[in-house]
């Protein structure tokens with residue numbers, strides 16, 4: 001018996017790379033996979049391989065999420081959601097960024113996660129709880145001058161996950177982000193891949209990211225950004241708390257941690 005026997009998992013970007021590896025990993029534990037991807041042939045292929053349900057769809061469309069929710073309900077409900085589909089601009093120079101290119105990355109990397117969470121949270125609640133994992137990136141935690149707009153979207157995913165977590169915890173739903181460094185998938189191809197390999201920087205196999213997703217799914221931690229690096233165990237990133245105001249007055253009215261640290265001076269506090 002796998003650990004996910006009887007569970008239903010929605011995986012976006014399931015036709016390739018990290019999503020494909022995660023769909024396979026969750027299926028290996030017995031989960032039924034709802035495979036979502038804009039690439040129709042690839043979606044049908046993975047669903048066929050894993051005896052799951054294909055949903056060829058664009059994650060940036062709210063209507064697609066209605067279809068995904070209906071499909072999952074037909075299987076009894078949703079227990080696991082991996083919001084993973086994503087794209088890059090590949091542009092370093094913001095002056096070269098086209099309007100359509102900008103709208104597309106915001107649509108896939110941000111709308112796809114927001115609309116996905118909005119549609120899936122009520123489904124998870126109907127099941128009495130579950131796990132949601134979003135694929136951010138190391139670029140969600142650090143400055144990545146190679147693609148500033150990609151970096152913007154991945155920071156947004158981390159902020160969303162951390163901010164959703166406290167409320168969802170009350171509904172027995174965990175929500176975490178995985179933040180991989182460079183992963184050997186079709187997202188990194190051609191010259192860039194050659195450059196990375198030549199530089200000796202280790203690429204991560206998509207299976208290692210899938211393993212980190214699986215651990216988020218079976219674990220109880222929530223609101224974490226899990227860094228995935230070659231040769232390291234997946235590690236929750238430790239955020240420093242920014243300094244809060246030193247003026248007394250509103251304690252007890254604003255939840256702790258909302259507006260910065262009022263306790264011990266954080267390392268970011270100027271001396």
Ligand SMILES: NC(=O)c1ccc[n+]([C@@H]2O[C@H](COP(=O)([O-])OP(=O)(O)OC[C@H]3O[C@@H](n4cnc5c(N)ncnc54)[C@H](O)[C@@H]3O)[C@@H](O)[C@H]2O)c1
Pocket residue numbers: 012013014015016017018019036037038039042057058059060084085086087108112135136137138179180181182183184185186187188
């Ligand atoms: N490869 C890396 O180095 C790396 C590192 C960190 C994070 N990530 C993130 O991992 C996620 C998966 O990327 P990957 O590396 O597996 O790339 P990939 O290109 O192999 O897979 C991405 C999949 O998303 C699908 N997709 C794209 N737009 C979509 C849309 N609008 N609706 C539905 N599906 C759509 C694609 O068809 C593709 O199958 C992305 O969010 C990416 O930003 C990748």
